[in-house]
C-alpha cells in the first residue's frame with residue numbers, strides 16, 4: 095500500500111532530468127517536501143517550476159526546493175551535506191539517483207575515474223555524511239538507483255579505476271552499478287534492519303531500460319543507438335515507479351538491503367551477493383573519500 099508522505103522530507107540527486115525528475119515529481123505528488131539536487135541552478139529552478147505546474151501545489155502545503163552540487167567533486171558533496179543539514183531538521187528519504195555513462199575514461203577534480211566517482215563514491219559519501227540525520231528521522235529510507243547492467247560485472251579491486259587495464263565504458267558502468275548493490279547491502283548490514291534496528295531501510299533498484307539522456311555526453315553513435323533503442327524503452331515516469339514504491343509502500347516496511355525491479359525484490363548477480371566484496375568495497379570507498 096502506498097503511504098501518504100506528508101511531513102516527510104526527501105533529498106533526490108540527479109533530479110533535473112530523466113528518472114530523477116520523475117521520482118522528485120512523484121514524491122511531491124505523494125505529499126512530501128522535496129529537495130532536488132542538480133549541477134546547474136538555472137536548470138534546477140526551471141525543473142521546480144515544471145514540477146509545481148504539473149502537480150499544482152496544494153495551498154503552499156508542499157515544499158519543493160533545490161541545492162546545487164557537482165557530485166563528481168567530493169568538496170561539493172561535503173558542501174551539499176552541510177547546506178542540507180543547516181537548512182533542514184530531518185531527512186526521511188534519500189534517493190541516490192544521479193549517474194553517468196561514459197564511453198571514454200575521464201577523471202574528476204579529485205583525480206578519480208569519473209564513472210566510479212559519480213555512480214558509486216558520490217552516493218557512498220553523501221549517505222555517510224547524512225546518516226546521523228537519516229537515523230534520527232527514522233523510520234526512514236535510503237534508495238539507490240542501480241541497474242541490471244551490474245549482471246556480469248565484478249569489482250576489480252586491483253584496478254577499480256581502470257588505470258592498468260584499458261577502459262571500457264560498459265565495464266566501468268557495470269562495475270559502478272554492482273557497487274550500488276554491494277553498498278546497499280553493506281549499509282543495511284551496518285545500520286541494522288528496519289525492524290528492531292535503526293529503523294532505516296536501505297534498498298536499491300533497477301528502473302528498467304528508460305528513455306533518458308544518460309548517454310548524452312558520448313560520441314554520436316552512442317546517442318544514435320540510444321535514440322533508436324529508446325523507442326522500445328520505458329518513459330521516465332514508468333522508470334521512476336519502483337523508486338516511488340520503495341519510498342512510500344508499507345509492503346517494504348521490513349525490507350532492507352534488497353535489490354528491486356518492477357516493484358519486486360529480485361535476486362541480483364552472484365557477485366552482488368558477495369559479502370566479502372561488500373566489506374572490501376566499503377573499506378576502499380572510505381579510503382577514496384577520506385571518510
Ligand code: NAD
Nearest residue numbers: 108111112113164165166191192193241303304306307308
Ligand atoms: P539522466 O542523464 O537523465 O539522469 C542522470 C542525472 O544525473 C542527470 O540529472 C544529471 O545531471 C545527473 N548527474 C550526472 N552527473 C552529475 C554530477 N557530476 N553532479 C550532479 N548530478 C549529476 O539519465 P537517467 O537514465 O535518468 O539516470 C538516472 C539513474 O538511472 C542513473 O543512476 C542511471 O545509471 C540509472 N539507470 C538508468 C537506466 C536507463 O535505461 N536510463 C537503466 C538503469 C539504471
